[in-house]
Amino acid sequence: MIATDCRWSLKSLLALAGLVLAIPAAAGHAFQAADLEEPSPAQGHAGVIAQGVARMPRMPAAWRVVEREAPPAPAEARDDDLGLAFVLADKAAIFLRAGGERYRLAPGEAFLIEDGDEPGVSGLGKRSAGFYSLELVSAAEVDRPASGRLVFRSEGFEVTGRDFDIDLVRDVLARDETAQLKDTEYPVLVLVTVGTLKLEAGDDKPVELAVGEAAAFDGDLRLTSATGSSAFVAVVIGPEVSAVRASRPTPTSPAAATEPPPATEEAPQPTSAPPAPTSTPPGNGPDDDPDGDGLTNADEDLRGTDRQDADSDDDGLTDGFEVFQSGTLPLDADSDDDGLNDGDEVNRGTNPSSQDTDGDAMNDGAEVIAFGTDPTKSDTDGDGFADGDEVSANKDPNDPNSHP
Numbered sequence: 001m002i003a004t005d006c007r008w009s010l011k012s013l014l015a016l017a018g019l020v021l022a023i024p025a026a027a028g029h030a031f032q033a034a035d036l037e038e039p040s041p042a043q044g045h046a047g048v049i050a051q052g053v054a055r056m057p058r059m060p061a062a063w064r065v066v067e068r069e070a071p072p073a074p075a076e077a078r079d080d081d082l083g084l085a086f087v088l089a090d091k092a093a094i095f096l097r098a099g100g101e102r103y104r105l106a107p108g109e110a111f112l113i114e115d116g117d118e119p120g121v122s123g124l125g126k127r128s129a130g131f132y133s134l135e136l137v138s139a140a141e142v143d144r145p146a147s148g149r150l151v152f153r154s155e156g157f158e159v160t161g162r163d164f165d166i167d168l169v170r171d172v173l174a175r176d177e178t179a180q181l182k183d184t185e186y187p188v189l190v191l192v193t194v195g196t197l198k199l200e201a202g203d204d205k206p207v208e209l210a211v212g213e214a215a216a217f218d219g220d221l222r223l224t225s226a227t228g229s230s231a232f233v234a235v236v237i238g239p240e241v242s243a244v245r246a247s248r249p250t251p252t253s254p255a256a257a258t259e260p261p262p263a264t265e266e267a268p269q270p271t272s273a274p275p276a277p278t279s280t281p282p283g284n285g286p287d288d289d290p291d292g293d294g295l296t297n298a299d300e301d302l303r304g305t306d307r308q309d310a311d312s313d314d315d316g317l318t319d320g321f322e323v324f325q326s327g328t329l330p331l332d333a334d335s336d337d338d339g340l341n342d343g344d345e346v347n348r349g350t351n352p353s354s355q356d357t358d359g360d361a362m363n364d365g366a367e368v369i370a371f372g373t374d375p376t377k378s379d380t381d382g383d384g385f386a387d388g389d390e391v392s393a394n395k396d397p398n399d400p401n402s403h404p
Contacts, residue, residue, distance in 0.1 A: 041236040046171035046179055049233070050110035053241050054084055054166050056159045062142040063189040063216050063235070064135040065152035068121070069128050070094045076120035077147070085113045085135035086168045086235060087121070091321055091346070092129040093292045093310075095122045105131075106294030107321035110168050110233075124292055134168070134189060134235050154216040157187055165238035172327065173197075173225035179232075180222055186237040187216040190223070194326055195230030195351060197223050211349055228353045229327040294320020295330075305330050316343020328352045339365020340375075350375045361388030373397045 042048045070077055073095060087096060089105040096103045098117040104124070105111060113119050113133075123129035132151070139156025171179045172194070181188055183202075190199065191214040200206045202219030208226065209215060223232060283290035286298035293310035295303070305312040305319045312319050315333035322328045328335040328342045335342050338355035345352035350364050357364055360378035367373040373380040373387045380387050380397050385404055387397040393404040 038239060041167050041181060042169045044179060046169050048167045049170045050086055050112050050168040052112040052166060053163055054114055055163055057138055060139040060156040061136050061159045062139040062156045063154040064137050064142050065132060065214050066145045066148040067132045067151050068148035070121040070123050070131055071128050072126050073122045073124060076122045078120050082113050082119055082133055083115055083135060083137050085133040086110050087113055087131060087133050090130040090132060091317060093124045094129045094131050095124055107318050108294060108324045152214040163241050165241055167236045167238060169234045169236060172231040175225055175228050178222060178224045181234060183220045184236060187218050188221060189216050189235040190214060191233050193231045193233060195225060195227035197230050197232060198226050199223050227351055293318040303330060315341040317346060326352055338363050339369060360386040371397060
């Protein structure tokens, strides 16, 4: 069953976050240790891009997606209403403060925010930066984000227990390729970030989601790419881990902790000074990312992109976003050679890897530049004839009274 009552469009992952816990069982606690040994929700070539053990709200909960804007640095947008949420950078890097720590999220990177973190977000330069949050909130508050634009909300559902494993999964699919997410106790939130997906949950009727659309699902979920290249992120609530406690070192007495070991005459003495450590100038190491585009220097060298330019081909998309999000070429401003650069296509919702997004036999660039038709609709004027057929017959594809 689809656990949602509406969908909205959303404009547009290298992971951050994770908790590593040692797990001693608490006697008499009502949970099965075997649940914690379940496999990752990311199957096949999917990956978990952000993860944590989080406290669930003690009330009926709901999924919510909100589009937000980070102001230019050094100002910070304070979003105290996030609660429990995955924050995702969109087309530009953002600077995040949470829980007293600081993080830089490149396009496509994510971080788990919990109640009490009091997050602050800003852009990294003189321009604002868009980002969005996938939130688990009280069902009573799902329609009222304190800031930003509400783009999706689900129906409410009950959460039993307190602390749960929660994962943000991402996958990229070729045309007709399929991914699967197993059924869990709670609805799974899915957001399509590239292309179009057909989603089948249990025995329910298949649902098609285009880029920027979201829904929540119950049951085993099958996701199939309906375009040349598609990508999605999904939030999955895993097993309860309320009985888990982090291990602590055995305490020692102050004397044992501070008293130095007795000296011995046989202790070896250094015969020469150790060699001076070598260093790499800041920003030039293989794992550094001086332009903040989400690609390390090693990645940039491998792909031939510019270490010092976040957008090597000047198409309005950062190199990292092209590699990890849109699947376009960071050295070709118009990856599909349709006359629209990749940044324009992402902003318009067309497929930057397909010359004819809507399959109406007209090039996307020709629709926008020459004919003024909608490259995401095969029949712009709704007269029952495809735009390409009308143009071939010398008719006006923008006039419902002009048709072959």
